[in-house]
Amino acid sequence: MSDLLERLRGRGWRMTSQRRVVAEVLDGDHVHLTADEVHARAARRLPEISRATVYNTLGELVSLGEVTEVSTDGRAKRYDPNAHHPHQHLVCSSCGTIRDVHPTGDPLVDLPAEERFGFTVSDVEVTYRGLCPACA
Amino acid sequence: MSDLLERLRGRGWRMTSQRRVVAEVLDGDHVHLTADEVHARAARRLPEISRATVYNTLGELVSLGEVTEVSTDGRAKRYDPNAHHPHQHLVCSSCGTIRDVHPTGDPLVDLPAEERFGFTVSDVEVTYRGLCPACA
């Protein structure tokens, strides 16, 4: 994730302690934190960081394509730093755990032309649901 | 949709004017209304119906499997009366229009065992995104 900070500097971002700590929190595999979770972890390192700044920074990271928004339930959006490795999600219906998964094939080709209603289809999201080992 | 009312009566539902009008609003193809949209349309026929009743009724219809909840954006959930015909969704990224689509194949088989992390996978949702003809 350290090269994320490099890329952001290269894009003309003013580097602040708030942005740095948000970027640091968003590091690792299978990381899908809500904005409030990001805020809580960021606040452990930088106690006075505001919710507004966390929302602003996450929104900017999404616009830059560095982070992906994931809405697997109807609740808070989650922020996924694994944006440069296309993948799908497997969600436990009981505890909410989210894992990154890589299905075979391209789901786009499963949508025939006569089912496209003239749309220009550019993306597809797949969410698998089930029970994780701990909940089963 | 009229047999929906029959099925509900058969399940012991007390038939009220509020439930009737909510069921009537949820009729047709490619219908994906938010709770507030359902409330607005129901209120055209039954002006004093409350938001709480609409939420209660929609929740009951979902529990009974008569209606499906769809969250295509991070905003309000949408309620889909087409619950007895499994399908996926094609969403316009610009105007939010939603169409029902029927991809070929079973997306479940595209998730290999070694990508299941021991989960018991029971369901899969696919959301295609793109631009509708009007927005393109």
Add this chain to the structure above:
DNA sequence: TCTTGACTTGGACTCTGTCCATTGTAGGAT
């Protein structure tokens, strides 16, 4: 070091949804 526009802050506000005490009524019993 100075300057300035970009960034941060906290709080008010909106939107979506839930909860609950009170009031109303569908539909079976008489």
Add this chain to the structure above:
DNA sequence: ATCCTACAATGGACAGAGTCCAAGTCAAGA
């Protein structure tokens, strides 16, 4: 036809997630 009551409807308070804004702060170039 009327009564009874358990189930349903109501509206308002409340909660969670997110946006907006005016005022204050500061990163970084001159």
